[in-house]
Amino acid sequence: MGKRIRVQRRGRGGSQFKASTHKRVAPARYPLDIALNEYFETVIKGVIEELAHDPGRGSPLALVRFENGESCYTIVPEGVSLGQQIQMGGKATVEIGNILPIKKIPEGTMICNIELKPGDGGKIAKSSGAYATVVAHTDQGTIVKLPSGKTKYINDYCRATIGIVSGSGRTEKPFLKAGAKFHLMRAKGHKYPRTRGRAMIAAVHPFGSSKRSARKVTTVSHGAPPGRKVGLIAARGAGKKKKRRRT
Numbered sequence: 001m002g003k004r005i006r007v008q009r010r011g012r013g014g015s016q017f018k019a020s021t022h023k024r025v026a027p028a029r030y031p032l033d034i035a036l037n038e039y040f041e042t043v044i045k046g047v048i049e050e051l052a053h054d055p056g057r058g059s060p061l062a063l064v065r066f067e068n069g070e071s072c073y074t075i076v077p078e079g080v081s082l083g084q085q086i087q088m089g090g091k092a093t094v095e096i097g098n099i100l101p102i103k104k105i106p107e108g109t110m111i112c113n114i115e116l117k118p119g120d121g122g123k124i125a126k127s128s129g130a131y132a133t134v135v136a137h138t139d140q141g142t143i144v145k146l147p148s149g150k151t152k153y154i155n156d157y158c159r160a161t162i163g164i165v166s167g168s169g170r171t172e173k174p175f176l177k178a179g180a181k182f183h184l185m186r187a188k189g190h191k192y193p194r195t196r197g198r199a200m201i202a203a204v205h206p207f208g209s210s211k212r213s214a215r216k217v218t219t220v221s222h223g224a225p226p227g228r229k230v231g232l233i234a235a236r237g238a239g240k241k242k243k244r245r246r247t
Contacts, residue, residue: 019189029121077163129168
């Protein structure tokens with residue numbers, strides 16, 4: 001009898017699969033207690049008091065304290081420094097680090113930390129080097145080109161930060177050592193190193209075999225039991241799609 005596969009052990013919720021979230025600084029989001037109409041036609045000034053490293057995050061966090069007493073940790077764009085003055089609101093200037101409603105941002109501006117719904121604190125373009133672009137303002141909302149290349153309508157009251165998220169060259173540097181990769185994955189709650197199923201024996205994994213040339217079907221149904229539900233789950237096609245020739 002073989003042991004439980006990685007998918008089963010992860011689903012059980014053991015400590016080795018949990019991220020060490022108690023070491024993290026704070027959630028990266030805008031102040032949530034400000035009314036929409038309060039900041040849309042006004043400006044609230046603040047200052048960056050601290051730049052902090054957040055474990056498992058590629059970009060640092062900035063502690064911004066506003067003049068109305070509110071404070072928050074936000075994503076740091078490139079070019080922002082400690083002690084810099086920050087503005088938030090519809091009357092704020094379009095400068096790097098300032099937070100504006102997306103309707104007030106000119107077309108062609110690169111933005112980050114965008115809200116999906118007004119007041120949710122920021123959901124889109126928060127990883128290191130990520131940014132979105134304001135394409136056009138319409139009656140249905142503002143069209144934004146996302147980091148994936150797709151376009152999306154965003155509510156005009158949603159907030160966004162001017163600039164590109166810092167740490168854009170982070171992924172270009174090689175890890176050099178497996179230990180460095182291990183500690184990064186551990187901070188994110190990922191299991192590393194990750195052994196291939198085909199490298200295991202048949203008693204341990206559904207794809208395992210002692211015969212190197214043995215290939216097993218990697219597609220499984222939604223109703224497969226735990227221990228068998230690995231690979232391409234309920235896949236419509238098992239291989240790469242072939243291009244059809246037009247006649």
